[in-house]
Amino acid sequence: xxxxxxxxxxxxxxxxxxxxxxxxxxxxxxxxxxxxxxxxxxxxxxxxxxxxxxxxxxxxxxxxxxxxxxxxxxxxxxxxxxxxxxxxxxxxxxxxxxxxxxxxxxxxxxxxxxxxxxxxxxxxxxxxxxx
RNA sequence: GCGGAUGGCUGGGCGGUCGCUUCUUUGGGGGAAACCCCAAGGGGGAGGAAAGUCCGGACUCCACAUGAAACGGUGCCGGGUAACGCCCGGCGGGGGCAACCCCAGGGACAGCGCCACAGAGAACAGACUACCUCGCACUUGCGGGGAAAAGGUGAAACGGUGGAGUAAGAGCCCACCGCGGACGUGGCAACACGAACGGCACGGCAAGCCCCACCGGGAGCAAUGCCAAAUAGGGACCUCGUGCCGCUUGCGGCGGAUGACAUGCAUCCAGACGGUCCGGGUUGGCAGCUAGAGGCCUGUUGGUAACAGCAGGUUCAGAGGAAUGAUCGCUGCCCUUCUUCGGAGGGGUACAAAAUCCGGCUUAUAGGCCGUCCGCGCAU
Numbered sequence: 001x002x003x004x005x006x007x008x009x010x011x012x013x014x015x016x017x018x019x020x021x022x023x024x025x026x027x028x029x030x031x032x033x034x035x036x037x038x039x040x041x042x043x044x045x046x047x048x049x050x051x052x053x054x055x056x057x058x059x060x061x062x063x064x065x066x067x068x069x070x071x072x073x074x075x076x077x078x079x080x081x082x083x084x085x086x087x088x089x090x091x092x093x094x095x096x097x098x099x100x101x102x103x104x105x106x107x108x109x110x111x112x113x114x115x116x117x118x119x120x121x122x123x124x125x126x127x128x129x130x131x
Numbered sequence: 132g133c134g135g136a137u138g139g140c141u142g143g144g145c146g147g148u149c150g151c152u153u154c155u156u157u158g159g160g161g162g163a164a165a166c167c168c169c170a171a172g173g174g175g176g177a178g179g180a181a182a183g184u185c186c187g188g189a190c191u192c193c194a195c196a197u198g199a200a201a202c203g204g205u206g207c208c209g210g211g212u213a214a215c216g217c218c219c220g221g222c223g224g225g226g227g228c229a230a231c232c233c234c235a236g237g238g239a240c241a242g243c244g245c246c247a248c249a250g251a252g253a254a255c256a257g258a259c260u261a262c263c264u265c266g267c268a269c270u271u272g273c274g275g276g277g278a279a280a281a282g283g284u285g286a287a288a289c290g291g292u293g294g295a296g297u298a299a300g301a302g303c304c305c306a307c308c309g310c311g312g313a314c315g316u317g318g319c320a321a322c323a324c325g326a327a328c329g330g331c332a333c334g335g336c337a338a339g340c341c342c343c344a345c346c347g348g349g350a351g352c353a354a355u356g357c358c359a360a361a362u363a364g365g366g367a368c369c370u371c372g373u374g375c376c377g378c379u380u381g382c383g384g385c386g387g388a389u390g391a392c393a394u395g396c397a398u399c400c401a402g403a404c405g406g407u408c409c410g411g412g413u414u415g416g417c418a419g420c421u422a423g424a425g426g427c428c429u430g431u432u433g434g435u436a437a438c439a440g441c442a443g444g445u446u447c448a449g450a451g452g453a454a455u456g457a458u459c460g461c462u463g464c465c466c467u468u469c470u471u472c473g474g475a476g477g478g479g480u481a482c483a484a485a486a487u488c489c490g491g492c493u494u495a496u497a498g499g500c501c502g503u504c505c506g507c508g509c510a511u
Contacts, residue, residue, distance in 0.1 A: 026452080063452080073182090074484055077456095087456045088150070115458060 009108075024102060026063030032103075035063070035086050035102045041097060041125040042083045045113040047104035048125035061100035062087050079105035115125045 027031060038051025047096070053061070064083045066076040081105045095101060103122070105111075 031450085065452090073482070074482095077484070081456055085150080088457090 003123055024059045024061050026061050026102065029080060031061065031100065032065065035061075035100045038100075039129045041128045043121040043125050044106075044108060045109050045118040045121040046125070047106065049102040050087070050099055050129045052096075052099050058097040059121060060095045061094075062091060063100070063102045064105075065102060066105035066110075070107050070110065075111055076105070078129065079110040082115070082118060084109060086115075086122050090119055090122065094123055097126060098131060112121070 026035070035049050035051045038049055040050075041048050064080050066083075066089075068076075068077045070076050070079050083105060087101075087103060091101070113121075
């Protein structure tokens with residue numbers, strides 16, 4: 001098991017989850033690659049990849065990816081920050097313990113889609129994966 | 132007012148709610164300590180290009196006596212600068228009525244090479260048509276000689292105009308212009324102006340090679356230094372009990388060679404599941420890491436200016452799968468639709484995000500603002 005959580009980032013190097021210590025950020029490339037082999041579901045505003053770690057730990061892992069297809073650095077940053085925000089606001093209520101989730105940005109849509117629609121995209125994708 | 136030239140600035144604003152990062156204060160907790168964690172309060176938190184990564188430096192490590200060669204770069208002159216291929220001023224050439232703009236702008240008597248097509252001929256000239264003349268034929272032609280002005284080709288054809296001269300002609304000669312140019316004057320210089328004399332010759336390309344002058348050691352913050360953890364396992368050196376075997380359970384024994392042999396002793400060799408030291412990569416952490424040739428403003432001194440000195444004020448982010456935000460409301464600007472002229476609705480609001488740090492260059496950019504100058508028109 002790759003160590004993805006050090007004492008230093010308990011508060012969250014990517015920036016949140018003070019109130020929820022069971023939510024952890026994926027930082028290693030290997031964790032992203034492993035998750036990409038799991039279940040996938042696409043929506044208008046984002047792609048979701050998810051995988052049960054099966055390592056006995058109960059925390060929820062979450063990562064964010066925006067490839068160059070999304071646009072230049074400004075567009076990628078904006079898409080990633082909106083994904084991070086919807087995860088911060090709603091992920092821990094609907095995700096299952098022991099799973100890793102990777103949210104993938106889509107060109108155009110992730111940055112321009114109305115915020116509430118993006119939030120329901122995430123909820124629908126998680127529901128679809130756990131059916 | 133219209134058209135144009137040029138220099139500079141700006142890169143939406145206000146307010147809720149919820150967050151991130153960094154510094155700091157206070158309180159609490161953990162630890163031997165370094166320090167770490169939690170909470171609350173306060174402060175800071177993307178750009179003019181942060182971009183392209185094209186130049187120049189700082190810094191770090193490696194290499195290193197010096198020079199030369201090689202390779203790469205720069206290329207009118209002078210100045211500025213830490214430095215530059217940047218900036219400022221000047222010179223030369225070209226464009227524009229002008230403001231102003233553009234130029235890889237050293238050397239072609241050091242040498243080699245190239246000059247397509249067209250054209251007779253493209254480099255110490257040559258003679259297609261045409262010109263003059265002589266001989267033969269005698270009908271346009273053929274052959275010899277003279278000459279290089281005229282035609283045509285080309286980016287470029289070995290000076291131009293006029294006269295004199297001639298069989299026809301020619302710098303063969305003359306005047307003016309052009310060209311080369313001793314020397315003189317001005318200028319730090321590039322260069323400019325004048326010019327004895329020469330006598331028409333010394334074509335272009337150096338962005339083909341080359342020559343000359345000057346500059347340059349290499350790699351880069353994933354540089355580099357330190358710490359911790361776990362581990363496959365490599366190298367060097369050391370050795371006699373704390374190891375192994377046996378049993379009588381506290382005793383005995385335990386590699387080889389040489390010194391003739393045995394024992395003791397000495398020297399040498401070997402030697403681990405032992406000891407000490409060194410090195411390798413992996414993962415994580417800390418440092419480097421942001422205050423410096425610093426930016427901006429004001430005054431002042433020197434300078435045409437770039438810039439430099441002095442004095443005062445002000446201001447400066449430091450992430451690391453990478454913070455600097457998400458969302459909602461009001462509003463500015465532009466376009467547009469409707470209108471009861473009060474307003475209401477719709478759309479748009481660029482380019483592009485620090486990654487060790489500075490100085491430049493180049494490229495992208497919605498909209499807006501300010502200054503200076505030139506030409507034309509009108510008024511006075």
